[in-house]
Structures are given as structure tokens and as C-alpha cells.
Amino acid sequence: MSEGAHAAARLAVLRLVVTGFRNYGRAAMALDARPVVLVGENGAGKTNILEALSFLTPGRGLRGVRLSDVSTRDMSRDEAGQTTQPWGVAATVMTPDGTVDLGTGIGRTSDGDKRVVKVDGAAKSGSGVLGQFVRGLWLTPQMDRLFIEGAGGRRRFLDRMVLGFDAGHSSRVSSYEKAMRERTRLLAEDNWNASWLSALEGQMAEHGVAIALARTHLIGQLKAAIAEHEGPSDTAFPKAQVALASGFSDEVDARLGSAASVDVEDAYAARLKSARGRDAAAGRALEGPHRADMLVRHAPKNMDAQACSTGEQKALLIGLVLANARLHCASFGAPPLLLLDEVAAHLDARRRTALFDELERLGAQAWMTGTDASLFENLGDRAQLFNVAHGEITPQA
């Protein structure tokens, strides 16, 4: 990494090249640190660019797909069963510590087609290292029903927020789920292997309590970030009241708030043991962090988010993302990249202005998409605008 000429604490993509990625053969963009607006017709490839950027962070991107799914395919042919084609996303990124060249994708190696990750040209194993350089938050139209649909989506939303500050969280969640699945499988057998069950319940207790503590910590920080914020955007994006339903019984839940984690782990492991019969009958564990929910209320109206209007729900969601972005600023000295797909279309003029002002205040490089350039008029030269058509990107003069 080289020391950047830009002293401002920013996180921004300065160059982006995508190859063999969805509807892009090859596309390149030269950028500065301002927000980016991508305008084009439906199906032009705007969201695909946000997805490409999301692969600069650890994990499987904003659509959460298999890596082979994003390889460019000839959509007129049924290519089922064909081998994965290589694809790549390369970027020069300004970070508070200097600029860095990052690359990721599927590459041809002697071991076959594999995910490749490169930092300043050096190959790295696993995508986790990308998190040291790029942090991203995204909002997609698919998240519009977050408050209405099941708790699973809200748990994933919460866990992604936790992951932004605590890289170990995803392995905790997968270790917990693996132990839980194995316990459920054992409970379905006629003769229970009690010592194996106890070992699995010990693992569930260890990881489950760590998951709950990490979530509680994040919710506490988010609450503080929301409470402390006084800004012009407050009426546009009303303050949310956030809380966590932990998924544990009252007894374990109460201990989570106070006692040492070993004590809570013991209490949860004991409850799992005594619930074996009940869980076996149900075919699943009835208590634990896999049942947690993130509860959100519209604070000024004192109303559950679920009962709010569509626009109010969107405003609450944006308010949460902005509060999370402020937390990133406080922790890392710079805001994350914000990938806001079709965000302007859902907002009235007052809220659009408030959003653009807030992005400017944060100093965030937000990537926004829309079918209509007039939605972004208020931004003027505070943003850089690109036209997207048929997998080609051209800067607007």
C-alpha cells in the first residue's frame, strides 16, 4: 500500500474494472471520491456494478449468490452444466491509510477454477483480507420488505452490521448452526448418544452466547449513534428505536445482560439438555440465537416499523443504514462505501435532498442507481454521473 496524496479520511473507489461479470465483457471507470450515480434503463447493468463493488468486501456479494453465477453467460443459450468462466473485479481504492489495488474473482489456477483475491498484486487466501481495506453497506429494493417479512431477514441484516465491526462473527454463526444441525440430526435417532449431544450442546452454548453478546453490543452502539445524532435529516429519516429479542428464554436472556458469559453458557447448555425431548418432537431447537429478532419502531410515532407506510419503512431503513455509517466513521475514521440501489426512486424530493446532504456530511462515496437522471438533479456537481446501457458505462459530460 502506498501513502495516498489525499489526507482526508475517505474510503473511495478511484478506478474500477470488471471483466466477464454478468452483462459486462469488460468495463472500466475512472473516478474521484464523490458519490457516483449510475443512470440507465431497466436491465442495463446498474445493479450489476453495485454487486461487482460488493465483491470487494468479504463474502458473496450483495445478491448472496454462488460465485459461478456471476460469470457472463450467453442468456440466449441454456448453459446449465457448463464450466465456470473466469471473471474479475479490480479496483484502486483510497483508504484512510493510503491507496491500494484490490482484485477478486474466479481465476483459472492449476487446481481448477478458484476464487482469487489480490492485494497490490500479491495473491491472498480467502476473501476475509478484503475487509481490512473496504467496508461496504448496501440497501437493495429486495430489502424493502425487511420489517414485514420473517425474522430471518432482520437477523441477517443485524449480523451483517455486526460483521462490519467484528470479522469473527460469521464463523461463530456457522459453527453454532453446524452444531445445532448435528444435534437435531442426533435427536431424530432412536438411541441418543448422550455424551455426543452434551458436546454439541456445549458448542451451541459457547458460540450461541458469543453471537448474542456481539448482537447486543452492536444494538447498544446503534442506539447510541441514533440518540446522539441531531441533524437536518432527522425529520426525513426518523429516529428508529431498536431492540433485540435474543431468542433465549427469559432466564438466559436476563443473565445475558449482566453475568459472565461462562455462567450464561452453563445456563443455556442446561436448558438445551432439559429440552431434548421437546426439541426432538419439534424437529428443531426451540431456543437460541437462531430465533433472535431485531425489533424496530418508528420512534416519533411510537409505532412498530411493520405498521408504518411503505415510504416510512424505507425512511426508517435508510435512517438505520446512515446510523450504521456514522458508527463506521467513529470506529474506522471514514465512512463505508454505500451501495444504494434504486434508493432515489422511493423517496420524495425532500427526502432525496436530505439523503444527498447527509451523504455529503458523512463524506461517503455512495453509489446510487436510477432510471431517471432528474432524480439526482439536486446533487449537481457533488456527484459524478455515468450512463449505463447494454453493459457499457460512459461518463456524462
Ligand SMILES: Nc1ncnc2c1ncn2[C@@H]1O[C@H](COP(=O)(O)OP(=O)(O)OP(=O)(O)O)[C@@H](O)[C@H]1O
Ligand atoms: N450471468 C450473467 N451473464 C450475462 N448477463 C447477465 C447475467 N446475470 C444477469 N445478466 C443480465 O444483466 C441484466 C440485469 O442487470 P442489472 O440487474 O444490473 O440491471 P439494472 O440496470 O439494475 O436494471 P433495473 O433498473 O431493472 O434494476 C439483465 O439484462 C440480465 O439478463
